[in-house]
Amino acid sequence: MASTFEFQQTVGKTASLSGTSLHTGEKVSLKLHPAPVDHGIKFKRKDLQDEPTIDARIDNLKTVERATTIGEAPTRVHTVEHVLAALSAMGVDNAIVEMDANEPPIGDGSAQPYVDLIKRAEMTVQEEPRRFFDVREPMYVESKTGALLVLLPDEKFRISCTQAGPNNRFTQYLSMEVTAAAFEREIAPARTFVFYEDVQPLMEKNLIKGGSLENAIVVRGEAVLSKEPLRFPDEFVRHKILDIIGDLALVGRRIRGHVVAAKPGHAANADLARAIAREQTQRSAMRAPRAIPIGDSGLDTREVMKILPHRYPFLMVDRVIGFEGENKITAVKSITINEPFFQGHFPGHPVMPGVMQVEAMAQVASILLFKLTKTSSRVGYFMSADQVKFRKPVFPGDTIFIHAELTRARGNRMAKTKCYCVVNDAVVSEGELMFTFLDK
Numbered sequence: 415m416a417s418t419f420e421f422q423q424t425v426g427k428t429a430s431l432s433g434t435s436l437h438t439g440e441k442v443s444l445k446l447h448p449a450p451v452d453h454g455i456k457f458k459r460k461d462l463q464d465e466p467t468i469d470a471r472i473d474n475l476k477t478v479e480r481a482t483t484i485g486e487a488p489t490r491v492h493t494v495e496h497v498l499a500a501l502s503a504m505g506v507d508n509a510i511v512e513m514d515a516n517e518p519p520i521g522d523g524s525a526q527p528y529v530d531l532i533k534r535a536e537m538t539v540q541e542e543p544r545r546f547f548d549v550r551e552p553m554y555v556e557s558k559t560g561a562l563l564v565l566l567p568d569e570k571f572r573i574s575c576t577q578a579g580p581n582n583r584f585t586q587y588l589s590m591e592v593t594a595a596a597f598e599r600e601i602a603p604a605r606t607f608v609f610y611e612d613v614q615p616l617m618e619k620n621l622i623k624g625g626s627l628e629n630a631i632v633v634r635g636e637a638v639l640s641k642e643p644l645r646f647p648d649e650f651v652r653h654k655i656l657d658i659i660g661d662l663a664l665v666g667r668r669i670r671g672h673v674v675a676a677k678p679g680h681a682a683n684a685d686l687a688r689a690i691a692r693e694q695t696q697r698s699a700m701r702a703p704r705a706i707p708i709g710d711s712g713l714d715t716r717e718v719m720k721i722l723p724h725r726y727p728f729l730m731v732d733r734v735i736g737f738e739g740e741n742k743i744t745a746v747k748s749i750t751i752n753e754p755f756f757q758g759h760f761p762g763h764p765v766m767p768g769v770m771q772v773e774a775m776a777q778v779a780s781i782l783l784f785k786l787t788k789t790s791s792r793v794g795y796f797m798s799a800d801q802v803k804f805r806k807p808v809f810p811g812d813t814i815f816i817h818a819e820l821t822r823a824r825g826n827r828m829a830k831t832k833c834y835c836v837v838n839d840a841v842v843s844e845g846e847l848m849f850t851f852l853d854k
């Protein structure tokens with residue numbers, strides 16, 4: 415739903431990790447650096463002249479044989495899926511992944527080393543909202559090898575996966591909501607696994623020099639060979655989910671949808687990422703208005719006017735589009751050229767006055783507080799506005815999404831709210847508003 419509002423995140427400081435790369439067997443060190451808003455994830459080849467960077471985006475996908483390789487011009491980075499899965503699932507939107515080789519360290523074949531790395535680098539919240547891809551209607555991709563991925567609308571990011579080996583050996587199923595906590599606990603420790611018959615030719619060609627029982631589980635017949643015992647009875651399907659998260663991170667937006675996968679692999683995962691990116695490009699090109707629901711979850715204009723005493727030209731809320739729990743609200747106000755303030759602010763150059771945005775925030779916050787106190791015998795008075803910032807101008811034709819969150823409340827007497835006005839996914843203004851309640 416358009417009502418969920420989250421900020422982008424990066425890491426607070428640089429953290430590093432070293433190890434061996436899987437395909438070449440060489441030593442590699444990896445550094446995770448902070449990056450600014452809207453930067454996304456970029457890989458940097460420190461070992462090459464001019465230190466080229468590669469955007470972790472689906473347009474840069476080169477090959478999906480056994481692992482996911484991205485590249486720009488002649489530069490490549492291989493096996494990016496585990497580090498991308500960890501960054502995406504742990505909530506890092508912007509970062510530079512600097513390496514002195516063409517592949518990250520393989521570690522134990524899981525995403526655990528990267529989760530530890532991200533925690534050492536400490537996540538920090540940035541000032542722009544996250545970009546989402548909301549699945550509006552089902553999409554699917556199918557491969558010749560029997561992989562099938564279906565993407566269904568959902569308010570959360572979920573993955574339901576069925577994994578089956580050759581002759582359907584080790585068939586496993588798992589369904590989960592992908593959150594940072596669930597990823598760290600259930601998915602990150604799951605290691606890479608291979609079926610002996612698949613890797614034998616590669617071993618003969620010496621193509622996986624860094625491969626060993628320390629960084630992969632090898633399945634030979636019914637036997638499971640690995641340095642340490644299985645970490646989960648269904649470790650294989652968990653690793654498949656890890657790879658899906660990593661490959662879909664190439665979309666560059668957080669997905670709100672349910673991935674239902676059968677026998678997934680990097681090729682099918684990449685096809686789905688490509689389909690999502692295509693759909694996103696189409697949507698942006700059409701500039702379709704955002705769906706603003708009406709119904710049980712929100713309040714229409716009539717209901718808003720039952721709560722707020724404000725009337726034209728001072729009612730700054732068209733509709734409440736949703737509440738999240740008790741403490742959060744999102745409302746919309748469409749700004750048209752007919753707003754009375756544009757006549758004088760300014761003639762020939764209509765810009766919405768910042769104070770009117772603060773007024774809009776205050777009105778939306780009052781609706782939240784009214785819901786909270788559940789009484790109409792007390793009325794909230796706007797006491798103070800702190801940390802008010804105006805970041806971008808608002809023009810006629812803009813739709814403002816007004817978000818308010820209750821941050822502090824003292825009984826029925828005082829409440830503090832953090833509010834944001836957002837236009838086209840960018841914060842245009844924000845402030846901390848305080849209210850006190852008095853009997854009418």
Ligand SMILES: [Zn+2]
Nearest residue numbers: 495606653657
């Ligand atoms: Zn993998």
